[in-house]
Amino acid sequence: MDDKPIPDIIIGRLPIYLLALQHFIKEGRQVTSSKELGERLGISPAQIRKDLSQFGEFGKQGTGYDIPFLLEQLRLILKVDRVWDIAVVGVGDIGHAVAGYQGFADRGFRVKLLFDKDPAKIGEQVGNFVVQDSANLVEVIKEAGIKVAMIAVPASEAQAVAQQLVQAGVKAILNYAPINLNLPSEVHVQYIDPLLHLQRMSYYLI
């Protein structure tokens, strides 16, 4: 019956709610409301209630939302109640920063494999990992059963790397290369490019 998929724009706001709830937890808070959350995030209370109502009834009239309960529900919905292993391709500045970043684990992710094609980098120790040869990427990732990857190679190589990742069974890609990837529609791709954000803002300057 009701198997209309939830709009992706709603899915995109859930991690923002999750993050805010984690801050509330740190502050020792127990209960919040759509009004309070909305003020904190610059989102209307109606929208927050509508978003959450797609997944169930998590609040209580007159009171609001129990923070630890809602947090747990969002973790379940977003499937970050478990830890996803990540493969990182490209060990430049970004690859290094990501490999050393400690904040992933308690939010559902963990870097597990590092690849580069530069012979000077292969075998190098970065954080807790040894950089592996990109040439073996497909079999190593397939063997490890990894579903999530980050691309941090130059734009000129990103499309080819992405296709190998798909071949290896990766279903979600976070792409730091400044180029649009054309991949099968069942593979999810997100882009991170600081320049895009900066250029968007400079429109409004002066």
Place this chain on the structure above:
Amino acid sequence: MDDKPIPDIIIGRLPIYLLALQHFIKEGRQVTSSKELGERLGISPAQIRKDLSQFGEFGKQGTGYDIPFLLEQLRLILKVDRVWDIAVVGVGDIGHAVAGYQGFADRGFRVKLLFDKDPAKIGEQVGNFVVQDSANLVEVIKEAGIKVAMIAVPASEAQAVAQQLVQAGVKAILNYAPINLNLPSEVHVQYIDPLLHLQRMSYYLI
């Protein structure tokens, strides 16, 4: 008369068009069409034409768009026909990666100042810069007339840093700290948080 502001969602797509055109240029291409651009970017041709038509008539019926001309127009619209100096606050992994990144300059931006509050880092040489004391942030940025900044400090410090930046006259902030900033509405803020992207994609996994 016609002074309705252009929707921000359109502004947000212009840098994507610009990037694609730069790739075309590299490939030695001279002319493109909304159809071709759309296929490359996964955006409908109608939307691309509609977006561009907000700013003028840049194409030619039957032919399409002259790439160097459209590129130049987009650079003018986005105000990246000049170079904007950037102040970076927080010299951890991200601050380092940003300071060393070479790709900004030809896309309208240039890192100019680096700040940190850690005495061990102040005075340190990073890339071509000497890390300065965050305590002097307001006066140094004001003196330099800088309007664009990046925040790469821990979440707990980000709001305070942001307020100082605003005080210093900064009008556009790219925030790497995983927290929502509450600032005057005339200040533009964009967020970069890889975890938000990853959590959004993990919803679709399995």
Place this chain on the structure above:
DNA sequence: TAGATTGTTAATCGATTAACAATC
């Protein structure tokens, strides 16, 4: 009980797409 806040419906608002005359 009185006050607060939810979940949901209906109304509004805004963005996307389809279609086509104009024209290179």
Place this chain on the structure above:
DNA sequence: TAGATTGTTAATCGATTAACAATC
């Protein structure tokens, strides 16, 4: 001329907001 593609209008689609009965 014939074919291609623009810029734009109108139609469609989807997202946001306002409002309120239900109820803690």
